[in-house]
Amino acid sequence: MTVAKPWTTLAQILEMRSPWFTLIGERLQDDRDRLLDYWRVEKADSAVIITQARGQFLLPPPSYRPGIAQASLDFPGGRIPPDTSPETAAQGIVCRELNLVPEQILSLTPLNDQGWPVNSSFSNQKLFGFVAELDVSPEHQSPESLTYPCTEAGIATLLTELTCLQCRAVLLEWLHR
Missing domain, CATH: 3.90.79.10 (Nucleoside Triphosphate Pyrophosphohydrolase)
Structure with a gap:
């Protein structure tokens, strides 16, 4: 099995916190050197x-x-x-x-x-x-x-x-x- 190379976080575009979730926007460089804007929501476990x-x-x-x-x-x-x-x-x-x-x-x-x-x-x-x-x-x-x-x-x-x-x-x- 090939191990994927980790992506690199180049910048944080946004972090918005609320009691229920956090919205995060990041600019990432993937394992093929492409630049991507990636959005995610983190919730409480x-x-x-x-x-x-x-x-x-x-x-x-x-x-x-x-x-x-x-x-x-x-x-x-x-x-x-x-x-x-x-x-x-x-x-x-x-x-x-x-x-x-x-x-x-x-x-x-x-x-x-x-x-x-x-x-x-x-x-x-x-x-x-x-x-x-x-x-x-x-x-x-x-x-x-x-x-x-x-x-x-x-x-x-x-x-x-x-x-x-x-x-x-x-x-x-x-x-x-």
Whole structure:
């Protein structure tokens, strides 16, 4: 396999920061000595947590996503705030999205320690995947929560209904471990 020569940053054209993202424009010289203006968005890293309780996947109800103009079924997930560990953020996300208290999280196991790069020509971030085993009995779970059996058939159904590509990727990563 041929190793690609790194590109050289010649100048920064723009850096615009907001609480949600940073827009960066750079003039680069590629591995063939071409000059390119390259624009990218850097976002806070994110976490997706596969949540299980008593042999069932437990998901929050679908929520409306303005970017796709429809409700989306997702595992609990969200951004990791600055100066917060992925584990701490994941615990808070699970509690917030499933209306739980931290003591109901029996275990929180990372699927990756460094985060997977989510890199496209326009966006850069890391995705951290976790599996959480929860102490939630059916009579104590939120009535809006959705469940799918942790079986081959349940996973197949879930894969047809999950909208979020990152959620699907984390589920498939967990499945193939």
